Amino acid sequence: MKPRHKRAALIGGGLAALGLAAYLVLNAFESNLVFFFTPSQIASGEAPKNRTFRVGGMVKEGSVKRDNLTVAFVVTDTAKEVSVSYTGILPDLFREGKGVVAQGKLGDDGKFSATEVLAKHDENYMPPEAQHAVDEAQKTIKTLK
Amino acid sequence: MIPEIGHFALILALFVALALGLLGVIGGQQGRDDWMALARPGAQALWLLTAFSFGCLTYAFYTNDFSVSYVAQHSNSKLPGLYRVAGVWGGHEGSLLLWHFMLTSWMLAVSIFSRQLPDAMVSRVLGLLGLVAVGFLLFMLITSNPFLRLSDVPTDGRDLNPLLQDPGLVFHPPMLYMGYVGFAVPFAFSIAALLNGRLDAAWARWSRPWATAAWIFLTLGIALGSWWAYYELGWGGWWFWDPVENASFLPWLVGTALMHSLAVTEKRGLFRNWTIVLAITAFSLSLLGTFLVRSGVLTSVHAFASDPKRGVFILLFLSVVVGGSLTLFAMRASKVRSGGSFALVSRETFLLVNNVLLTTAAASVLLGTLYPLIVDALNLGKLSVGPPYFNSVFAPIMVPVLLFMVVGSFARWKSDSATELAKRLSPVGIASVVLGSTAPLLAGAWSALAALGLTLAFWIVLASLLQIYQQLRNTVNWKSTPISYWGMHLAHVGIAVCVVGITMVKGYETEKDVRMVIGDTVSVGGYTFRLTGIRTEAGPNYHADVGDVELIREDRVLRTLHPEKRIYFSSTMPMTEAAIDTSLVRDVYVSLGERLEDGKNPAWAMRVYHKPFITWIWGGCLLMALGGAMAALDRRYRKKAASFAATPVKNGALV
Numbered sequence: 001m002k003p004r005h006k007r008a009a010l011i012g013g014g015l016a017a018l019g020l021a022a023y024l025v026l027n028a029f030e031s032n033l034v035f036f037f038t039p040s041q042i043a044s045g046e047a048p049k050n051r052t053f054r055v056g057g058m059v060k061e062g063s064v065k066r067d068n069l070t071v072a073f074v075v076t077d078t079a080k081e082v083s084v085s086y087t088g089i090l091p092d093l094f095r096e097g098k099g100v101v102a103q104g105k106l107g108d109d110g111k112f113s114a115t116e117v118l119a120k121h122d123e124n125y126m127p128p129e130a131q132h133a134v135d136e137a138q139k140t141i142k143t144l145k
Numbered sequence: 146m147i148p149e150i151g152h153f154a155l156i157l158a159l160f161v162a163l164a165l166g167l168l169g170v171i172g173g174q175q176g177r178d179d180w181m182a183l184a185r186p187g188a189q190a191l192w193l194l195t196a197f198s199f200g201c202l203t204y205a206f207y208t209n210d211f212s213v214s215y216v217a218q219h220s221n222s223k224l225p226g227l228y229r230v231a232g233v234w235g236g237h238e239g240s241l242l243l244w245h246f247m248l249t250s251w252m253l254a255v256s257i258f259s260r261q262l263p264d265a266m267v268s269r270v271l272g273l274l275g276l277v278a279v280g281f282l283l284f285m286l287i288t289s290n291p292f293l294r295l296s297d298v299p300t301d302g303r304d305l306n307p308l309l310q311d312p313g314l315v316f317h318p319p320m321l322y323m324g325y326v327g328f329a330v331p332f333a334f335s336i337a338a339l340l341n342g343r344l345d346a347a348w349a350r351w352s353r354p355w356a357t358a359a360w361i362f363l364t365l366g367i368a369l370g371s372w373w374a375y376y377e378l379g380w381g382g383w384w385f386w387d388p389v390e391n392a393s394f395l396p397w398l399v400g401t402a403l404m405h406s407l408a409v410t411e412k413r414g415l416f417r418n419w420t421i422v423l424a425i426t427a428f429s430l431s432l433l434g435t436f437l438v439r440s441g442v443l444t445s446v447h448a449f450a451s452d453p454k455r456g457v458f459i460l461l462f463l464s465v466v467v468g469g470s471l472t473l474f475a476m477r478a479s480k481v482r483s484g485g486s487f488a489l490v491s492r493e494t495f496l497l498v499n500n501v502l503l504t505t506a507a508a509s510v511l512l513g514t515l516y517p518l519i520v521d522a523l524n525l526g527k528l529s530v531g532p533p534y535f536n537s538v539f540a541p542i543m544v545p546v547l548l549f550m551v552v553g554s555f556a557r558w559k560s561d562s563a564t565e566l567a568k569r570l571s572p573v574g575i576a577s578v579v580l581g582s583t584a585p586l587l588a589g590a591w592s593a594l595a596a597l598g599l600t601l602a603f604w605i606v607l608a609s610l611l612q613i614y615q616q617l618r619n620t621v622n623w624k625s626t627p628i629s630y631w632g633m634h635l636a637h638v639g640i641a642v643c644v645v646g647i648t649m650v651k652g653y654e655t656e657k658d659v660r661m662v663i664g665d666t667v668s669v670g671g672y673t674f675r676l677t678g679i680r681t682e683a684g685p686n687y688h689a690d691v692g693d694v695e696l697i698r699e700d701r702v703l704r705t706l707h708p709e710k711r712i713y714f715s716s717t718m719p720m721t722e723a724a725i726d727t728s729l730v731r732d733v734y735v736s737l738g739e740r741l742e743d744g745k746n747p748a749w750a751m752r753v754y755h756k757p758f759i760t761w762i763w764g765g766c767l768l769m770a771l772g773g774a775m776a777a778l779d780r781r782y783r784k785k786a787a788s789f790a791a792t793p794v795k796n797g798a799l800v
Contacts, residue, residue, distance in 0.1 A: 006488070006489050009489055010489070010494070010497075013498070014501060017498070017501060017502065017505065021505045021508075021509060021538075021542060024509075024537065024538045024541055024542070025509050025512065025538050027537075028533070028534045028537040028538045029513075029516075029530070029534060031533075032530060032531055032533045032534035032537070033528050033529075033530060033534075034528060034529045034530070034531050035526065035527070036526070036527035036528060036529070054529065066741060068741070069658055069659070069660055069741075069750060087658075088658045089380075089658050089738035089739070089750045089751075089752050090738070090739065092718065092719045092720060092721055093718060093719075129527055132527060
């Protein structure tokens with residue numbers, strides 16, 4: 001094999017590998033980006049049906065109801081609310097009145113069924129998305145006034 | 146008084162590092178013996194000052210000096226002694242001091258184990274490392290001084306985050322930082338060689354043990370972190386593709402590529418440019434990791450924007466390092482001549498292919514890590530890239546890496562015949578496919594992914610065994626085989642062990658969340674758990690609900706497990722402590738959730754797991770690290786510079 005052919009083979013192989021990697025990346029990216037919506041955005045119908053996304057805000061005081069391992073609670077951004085249900089063990093820092101982020105799908109009845117509930121390990125810590133939801137809602141309330 | 150002395154030692158260290166950097170680099174460039182002679186003592190003085198400063202902070206922690214702001218935030222008088230010491234690196238400022246301490250420790254090591262190198266090279270390398278130290282010292286003194294005092298002294302500290310109160314975390318950060326910072330050494334060697342204009346086999350040989358040493362620490366650090374997350378976070382995961390984890394995994398991937406590329410550069414004089422780029426990238430990714438973890442961008446891009454001092458400093462530092470070294474590289478790259486030629490089928494090709502694949506894997510992980518941050522920073526919305534992305538991109542890239550790893554170690558340098566190579570490898574290939582596709586049947590359900598994973602593991606192990614057998618048959622005395630040969634095979638087998646662990650856990654783990662009252666049982670993976678009691682217990686700085694759970698197999702009680710739910714006094718936040726029964730082939734794992742019902746017979750949420758072969762994941766990492774240590778300790782790295790002139794190329798391993 002001539003050096004020129006060899007170089008061509010190497011470059012061709014490299015491009016093929018890169019192309020494959022790019023294909024894998026784009027393919028996986030497309031289907032695995034998890035978007036975030038605030039309860040207000042859900043209320044105004046911006047959130048998709050039957051696609052996984054995240055919702056965040058505060059767990060409304062007095063809204064947590066348990067039935068065996070299934071928990072129902074309300075997430076609020078101080079303006080709008082969304083009902084969430086989850087089956088399984090909640091993270092240690094799940095508390096009424098504290099920040100929470102849930103990942104799952106929105107049903108046709110407007111209820112959110114979570115497959116994952118995230119809360120980080122610091123009692124004063126507010127998940128950034130939850131904080132963002134409350135801030136956005138507060139901003140809207142202020143501009144409306 | 147002690148904290149002020151520590152602070153003062155840091156300021157002195159800054160001046161020493163500055164002097165070392167300027168005199169070392171300029172002295173090395175101009176061949177001034179009097180300046181070059183200062184490099185080694187300068188590095189040693191820098192280490193002494195840093196160690197002293199680190200000691201001062203440790204002392205402040207040990208004596209509960211809450212007048213120091215950093216101590217007050219990360220310690221508490223009830224904290225046990227070991228965790229008070231670990232508290233030194235429990236927060237931002239102390240972590241940086243540890244980072245810097247590690248950097249000077251590497252410099253100390255270079256100054257001691259560099260007798261065989263020319264003085265000008267040592268002077269440049271230590272000088273460059275001194276300049277890196279200047280960056281970190283400035284960062285600490287300007288934005289993150291751990292010795293700041295509080296005017297209003299609290300009676301007690303805020304306590305160390307309970308998650309960090311664990312023996313695993315005492316060792317995890319030092320190991321990880323040692324690895325991160327270690328890549329500064331091959332980086333400095335590369336830049337020094339660029340400055341010198343001589344990128345020869347000797348340069349590669351000098352860099353190799355250092356790159357390997359850094360890689361060993363990083364491997365151990367990542368493994369410890371993963372193990373810690375597994376048993377301490379309480380929910381049985383061992384890798385989350387969290388940005389913090391990715392930050393340590395990126396330099397590992399590039400570092401792995403670097404080690405192998407250095408081998409080719411040393412043995413064959415090829416890939417010099419590529420090796421330099423990898424050395425620069427590995428260190429830059431270490432700095433990027435520091436930026437991600439330390440600037441607060443991960444918590445919130447906008448929080449970072451409101452207090453950007455720290456982040457901006459690291460970004461500036463990063464751009465100086467990356468920009469400066471790439472500019473230098475661009476200026477010198479044309480002078481770097483390639484050493485020789487190689488055929489399409491040769492060990493060089495397979496090493497190059499794997500190098501490219503590893504870098505591609507690193508790039509895709511980097512994309513997934515940074516993308517949400519960039520989108521958020523541009524106010525384009527909030528999103529996250531979850532583990533499915535990483536799994537579906539990373540795994541397909543790693544399959545050919547594992548395949549070619551073996552082909553590369555079988556192929557000859559320079560040129561090999563494809564048919565010859567296929568003939569040598571086919572028995573291994575057939576045996577591993579047969580074994581790999583039948584083994585899942587023993588585990589229960591057959592699955593294509595499990596078969597693929599196990600086939601690859603057999604492929605690697607059988608190939609190594611075959612090569613070792615041939616090596617022993619062909620040499621008269623087994624002692625004549627260099628220790629690095631054994632190191633390479635041990636590390637490769639470590640990869641296989643790790644692959645077995647990942648495959649088995651992914652394919653066959655079972656998990657159940659249940660509600661239990663005392664007397665209830667739950668079965669998972671052939672084991673039965675019976676809750677026999679829940680009691681309260683007091684620890685030194687917490688109180689806990691402790692469950693008694695009998696682990697039963699075939700009607701026999703194996704042992705009683707004690708999962709805990711702890712409430713720490715200082716923070717009132719609960720912490721789940723899982724109880725794990727470990728054996729070589731499986732872990733069974735139980736953790737205590739919340740109390741669901743009060744009353745006479747309270748009900749608890751519990752989670753039970755059966756995880757086959759999970760310890761193999763970390764065992765494999767340990768083998769890799771051991772193999773790396775054997776490779777780095779090879780006798781020929783300690784030979785005098787004079788004997789470097791001729792580097793014979795053997796058909797043996799990539800040693």
